[in-house]
Amino acid sequence: MKKTLSIPTISCGHCLMSIKRELGFVDGVDYIDGNVDAKTVLIEYSNDAALDQARAVLAEAGYAPTN
Numbered sequence: 514m515k516k517t518l519s520i521p522t523i524s525c526g527h528c529l530m531s532i533k534r535e536l537g538f539v540d541g542v543d544y545i546d547g548n549v550d551a552k553t554v555l556i557e558y559s560n561d562a563a564l565d566q567a568r569a570v571l572a573e574a575g576y577a578p579t580n
């Protein structure tokens with residue numbers, strides 16, 4: 514499954530690196546690709562719990578998705 518998350522607090526490449534690192538710890542998240550200009554992160558995940566967990570981890574890190 515795929516989801517493009519909108520994350521308004523993404524401001525630079527370092528934000529994406531932090532996000533990739535944080536999401537790397539989430540079971541069931543298989544792929545992450547970010548876009549600084551669009552302030553989005555595409556994730557591929559294997560179950561709904563992984564998406565919920567990804568949202569929670571992002572919010573905790575200061576990158577709360579708006580969708």
Ligand SMILES: [Cu+2]
Nearest residue numbers: 524525527528
């Ligand atoms: Cu940044």
